Amino acid sequence: MNAIILTLSIFCFTAVFSQSENTTKRYSKINWLTYDLNSSKKTLWKKTLIPLTLGITSLCINQLPLKQNIQNSIRTPFNGYTTLLDDYIQYVPIGIMYSADGFKSKAEHSVWNQTKYLFLSELTAGSIIQILKYSLKIERPDQSAKNAFPSGHTGQAFVAAQVLHNEFKNTLPLLAYSGYIFAVSTGTVRIVNNKHWLPDVLLGAGIGMLITNIIYHYEPFKNWNPFKKNKSDVILQLYPTFNDQYTGINLKLNL
Numbered sequence: 001m002n003a004i005i006l007t008l009s010i011f012c013f014t015a016v017f018s019q020s021e022n023t024t025k026r027y028s029k030i031n032w033l034t035y036d037l038n039s040s041k042k043t044l045w046k047k048t049l050i051p052l053t054l055g056i057t058s059l060c061i062n063q064l065p066l067k068q069n070i071q072n073s074i075r076t077p078f079n080g081y082t083t084l085l086d087d088y089i090q091y092v093p094i095g096i097m098y099s100a101d102g103f104k105s106k107a108e109h110s111v112w113n114q115t116k117y118l119f120l121s122e123l124t125a126g127s128i129i130q131i132l133k134y135s136l137k138i139e140r141p142d143q144s145a146k147n148a149f150p151s152g153h154t155g156q157a158f159v160a161a162q163v164l165h166n167e168f169k170n171t172l173p174l175l176a177y178s179g180y181i182f183a184v185s186t187g188t189v190r191i192v193n194n195k196h197w198l199p200d201v202l203l204g205a206g207i208g209m210l211i212t213n214i215i216y217h218y219e220p221f222k223n224w225n226p227f228k229k230n231k232s233d234v235i236l237q238l239y240p241t242f243n244d245q246y247t248g249i250n251l252k253l254n255l
Contacts, residue, residue, distance in 0.1 A: 047213035054206035062149070062199035070198045071141055074191050086189035090153050093160035093179030094118070097167060100175060107167040112225055114167055117215050121159045125211040129155045129204060142194040151196045151204035157186035158208030166216045183208075 061067060101111050109117070129152050138149040161179030168176040187201035196204075 044214075044217050047217060048210055051206040051208075051210035051213070054202045054209070058150070058199040058202035058206065061202075062197075067197045067199055068141075071191065071194075074188075074198070075194060078192050082193045083189060086153055086186050086193065086195075089182045089189075090157035090186045091160065092182040093157070093164040096175065096179060097160075097164045100168060100172065105168065105175075106171045108170065109167060112227065113222070114163065116221060116224075117212075117219070118160070118163045120220065121163060121208075121212040121215045122156065124215070125155050125159050125208050126152065128207055128211065132203075138200075140195055141197055144195075148196055149200045149203065150207060151187065151190055151200040153190055154183070154187040154196070154201045154204035155208040157183040158205045159212050162209045162212035163216075166212070 061070065097107075097114065098111075101107065101114070107114065129150050132150055133147040133152070136149050137146040139146045140148040158180075161183035164179035165176045183205065187196075187205060190196040190201055191198060
């Protein structure tokens with residue numbers, strides 16, 4: 001109940017904060033938080049709000065008696081059912097993105113930059129998750145290992161879903177939001193399979209979304225493309241030449 005009240009309070013505070021014009025103007029001068037409030041990019045705090053809410057909620061309910069009760073409530077209707085579906089559906093948003101590219105759908109970035117930002121997001125989020133897993137050593141609900149917190153499958157799924165969303169939110173909204181269906185399903189199946197607790201899934205989702213949004217906000221290596229050939233200028237010069245031996249015209253070609 002305390003976790004639910006805390007989450008609702010955060011959302012209420014956000015709603016009030018977003019409506020305050022004076023507050024927005026006051027924060028507009030903080031360069032590390034935003035580039036330009038008048039630009040088409042959202043401010044960084046807006047991009048991190050939902051991931052941080054997921055992370056805070058995860059920490060609030062990460063107590064053994066509470067998360068055991070939640071685990072039982074989620075798994076009871078499935079009567080011990082397990083599946084390998086979570087090993088595959090985590091990658092579906094990536095397939096959707098490249099399929100849309102194959103049909104020449106308009107995206108925010110080129111295929112190369114999509115791949116670049118996807119790789120950077122996966123690498124960063126995955127590294128953070130693995131460090132936390134083996135540092136905190138929280139036992140999985142099936143007691144198979146002590147590396148439950150946070151969920152790697154869920155983190156990967158939400159990175160993919162967030163990349164898909166960021167690329168097509170302005171051109172194909174339904175397609176952009178479809179990735180979250182598979183990301184949420186991945187996290188749910190991890191709980192149903194008794195491989196993760198709910199706090200594991202929430203923090204994994206939060207890290208995946210947070211890192212991806214930060215990567216897209218700052219766009220590291222934006223202009224780096226080793227496959228792009230530099231177009232050289234072709235200059236043709238004609239000029240007369242006079243000396244003691246001959247008179248003529250010289251041609252000079254610069255590639």
